[in-house]
Amino acid sequence: MSRIVYVNGEYLPEEEAKVSVFDRGFLFADGVYEVTTVLGGKLVDFAGHAKRLWRSMGELEMTPPCTEEELLAIHRELIARNGLEEGMIYLQVTRGAADRDFAFPPEGTAPTLVLFHQEKVIAESPAAEKGIRVISIPDARWGRRDIKTVQLLYPSMGKMMAKKAGVDDAWMVEEGMVTEGTSNNAYIVKGGVIVTRQLGTEILHGITRAAVLRFAREAQMTVEERPFTVQEAQAADEAFITSASAFVMPVVEIDGARLGTGTPGPVATRLREIYIEEMRKAAV
Template sequence: MEGVVFLNNEFMQADQAKVSIFDRGYLFGDGVYEVVPVIHSCLIDRDNFLERLDYSLSVVGIDWPCSRERYLAMLEELIRRNNLVEGGVYTQVTRGVAPRDFGFPGDCSPSCMAFALKKKLVDNPLAKSGVSVVTVPDIRWKRRDVKSIALLGQCLAKEEAVRKGAFEGWMVEDGFVTEGTSSTAYIVKGQTIVTRPLSRSILPGIRRKSLLRLARKEKIAIEERLFTVKEALEADEAFLSSATTLVLPITQIDGRTIGDGKPGRMAEHLRELYIRMAFEEAGQKTSS
């Protein structure tokens, strides 16, 4: 909680940023958010991020706080002011400040906030060791395709996973895996990637979109379908993806070893492909 942040048209030090207690994001969780990875000081998957933010805003009926061009310029200025080379940018838009009433106010302006996160994305040691996940009940609302800031269900699920000593929780509904608390879930059967199809039951992951595009380009087989916990436990490998992990192999699910207990080749290959794409977007060359 340091560095320069952006709040409602102003850049300021993090400890100076204040939000009204009447902001509907604070009162109701009435807002949406995004996390955008940054590599070599460049926003990665930029167009996909804008598309998903636009979708979330339109579904909940919140106006853009400014033009898309100004929004991008703000994020890029935030990166510059924080000397951010690698990590991410968190940004959110709420409906704004208004008297507390469940119905939407007709005369308030959206509130906008953003801050930078410094984190190792490319040389993440977890990519070499793999991570463990545990299954937890999916207790969230029914519009999971919207990237809502109301994340209590995910917080409870993540806390359960952490208490069980796992890196991530895979949420389960009617016996089928939906997604991770903060990531997309995949398994591999043979040489085929299996992941849940897009619907209102899951968030349309940006890494998911890019990874499936890269996989199809490599002629890797993909099945977009539901899969059970039993199927995941019997998979040849499993992995997850998100903005700040990119791609991480999963070596254990509910204490059961997946495959040979080592990071799978498919996960490693997709991680390499995504990092190569990210470096190209940033105008850099990979070391490989």
């Protein structure tokens, strides 16, 4: 059976779902998005994702397509119609459809809202048992990475660079410092101290990142928010990434250098356990 997706007020079989060829998301990547995890048929940290979505739209002077309450109802309806137990809900908002012009469309142009789901095993991910390997690549993205836009060409290229290198992902580097992964925030652990880049326009303000750092501090773990180099990462005891689709995922190799024993470290493993436990309880 095909998926039921949401397009501008309608729930449709995916084969029937369409948007205009003049949609600015298609023509200019003029859109923002969010991905919310579903565990046990419930949404993980929906409020955090909604808050970031509204911030992204505000930074781009984009009109929200609905209220937060309406968006939550759409998510829940999509979960119910598709019988989704575990996976992700992807949503995308664009500035709408208008004749091609670099200037924004006329005031009153309706934004486009699209949602669909993907089934995925996340909580019991096999990758978390062995960890992932990453390479470093130059960070060639635009400067406003704190806005979650659909401009994902370079991260996509980074994923392919990693694939061609026979590893799982890539960490991007700017002025000698790691910014983040292609679709995740990056961390290292040395002497029990968790190090991750501070918030700014250089990285996405991860919703999972915020929760994990909060749980780490509540567990009396030491956190330092600052940049780090690839060389510092290679000398670390362990490393990990966080994202809505991976939760806390151990990193066991960076540019061919094995970290620690080459297996998931205790800090990443414990944080993953805490995150899953707490988010199952808080899911809506």
